[in-house]
Amino acid sequence: MCECLRAACPCLEQLWRRIVKEKPKEGDDDKVDNPPSKRPSIPPPPPERPSDSAIYVGIWSFEARHKDELSFQEGDLLDVISRNGDWWTARKIGKNGCVVGTGIVPHNYLARAESLQMQPWFYGTMSRFEAQNHLMEPANQESAFLIRQSERGGVGYVLSVKSNSHVRHFKIFHIDETFYVEQNQRFNSLVDLVDHYCKNSLNNIESLGSACKRKKPNIEDINHLLDGWLLPKDEFTIGEQLGSGCFSQVFQGRWKNHINVAIKILKNDSLDNKEFQREVQILKNLHHRHLISLFAVCTESTPYYIITELMAKGSLLKFLRGPEGQNQDIASLIDMAIQVADGMSYLEEQKSIHRDLAARNVLVGENYICKVADFGLARIIKEPFYISEDKKIPYKWSAPEAISHGKFSNKSDIWSFGVLLYEIITNGGIPYPG
DSSP: OOOHHHOOOOHHHHHHHHTOOOOOOTTOOOOOOOOOOSSSOOOOOOOOOOOOEEEESSSSSSSSHHHHHHHBHHHHHHHHHHHHHTTEEEEEEOOOSEEEEEEEEEGGGEEEEEEEGGGEEEEEEEEHHHHHHTTTTOOOTTOOOEEESSSSSTTTTEEEEEEETTEEEEOOOETTTTEEEEEOBBSSSSHHHHHHHSSSBBBOOOOOSSSSHHHHHEEEEEEGGSSBBOOOGEEEEEEEEEEEOOOOOEEEEEEEEEEEEEEEOOGGGGGOHHHHHHHHHHHTOOOOTOOOOHHHHHHSSSSSSEEOOTTTOHHOOOOOOOOHHHTHHHHHHHHHHHHHHHHHHHHHHHHEESSSSSGGGGEGGGGGOOOEOOOOOOOSSSSEEEOOOOOOOOOSOOOOOHHHHHHEEEHHHHHHHHHHHHHHHTTTTSOOOO
């Protein structure tokens, strides 16, 4: 049956491989426009691992929002002395070579000095879908381009170019210390390759234009500023309501009037302290790009608050039904499904089940990043099945064994994921209509 489905739906091949961890077939990973080559491609070597101390350059200005952070301007030199996740500790170097300040800085505002990352057209590791989103921004003119390192194993560098209101992707081969797109034009570096095609044509593209305009990264994160999980309510300002459910309401808010957050307020009449503690404990232990991040909790008085990162575009269901979701092509929708599958795969690795996977519980942020959220029904499991007698379950998204016998597992989450795929492909359609 699996093989029949794969044959019938070749557009889902990437999604299938992500779910079953199947290794891609050679040349099948990141479709590009290159002419066929007889020679096998060799992926570029992994980027050099920086030493404990290294000099970086600010590529955007950053204004400190907390006494532990360090402000700097675009072009400032910073000596990075330690790395901890997305936030690094660095010393700012003044014009006279002396250290003028030390603090925490966002790593994605920096580029290694005298490295490939300093080139305005180099975007590091990036998916095909993300590259398309960057290049299709109105600020980018015809022939705008970037070079990225594909997320897909074995592909290596890819040149992505905006052409006739579409984006074309050219694989850059790296063989015998040379780089090339066309076999008869070989270069000693990516810089030389770019310089050449900025002056000469490439496969019906007259020449490369300007480097793709960069989007300033979102850095609304407070985990690096906190010592513990408990925070007082008076540090948060509540804004507009984003959503409401049976057990809670979600609002946009700000922490200390500086950083945007999402505030989930539990309704008093539905509060089960044991359930609340279970959800918080699960969120504390989950750290993945496609799962929502917990910042803090407020439990000094009821109603309790759960503070998480804010996802600007709201729920996937609302997004799909809106004008922006209606304009997404099939490749973009499949990429969203892949992101959810990635997050759920990590959840399974952590011996956890979600039990409420649906488009309404997936959030969408900038650059169409999708994250699984709402872990109110999530459980850590030690046995193959989790048995529950609770009748308050999302029936249309639940597997048959969950409805009839209250049996939940990773397999029942996969069933829910299948229903989620229906929601994605139908732009927010209601499962089992009528």
